[in-house]
Amino acid sequence: MPTQTTNPKLQFEAVESLLTRWLQERRALLGKYTEIVVTLDGSATDEAFMSRQSKLCELLVDYISAGHFEVFHELINEAEQFGDGSCAIAEKIMPAIGDTTEVILAYEEKYANDGEQREKLRRDLAALGEMLESRFQLEDQLIAGLHNRHRRLVQDQASLSG
16 A cells, blocks of 8 residues: 655655556456356356355455555545645545445345345346446546546656656
8 A cells, every 4th residue: 555655756656556456456346247247147057156256246345445445545645745626526526436335335245145046136236237337437537537637747747857
């Protein structure tokens, strides 16, 4: 986990590394979600299906936790370091991200150890997919409004000093 520094450029670089790792986790989560959707209609054994479902639930919790306890915190620290008013973007977006967290974690709680009700699971997976899509769009807005905005500032500073 990056630590807050008094140097905005160093804070930016630490957050850049954190975001790269987190977005890789997002891709893994999406891959597992897609795998579950495909195998739900396929001929996977119950044991194989339950194993995939359990892994999806694990990835959901890991991804959500990293976002809330690491990524969003560091993005806000970065915005504070740059002092450019971009914290207002986070104040606007974070409540909506919080709303998606509740729905996603409810899915995880319901299906972490029980994937037996496949018809209900189909419906809940569709709802989870919509919620993930909404959340990813909000997260991308947050990243664009804070981090990508600062990318331009860091690049401009580097070109002025170089």
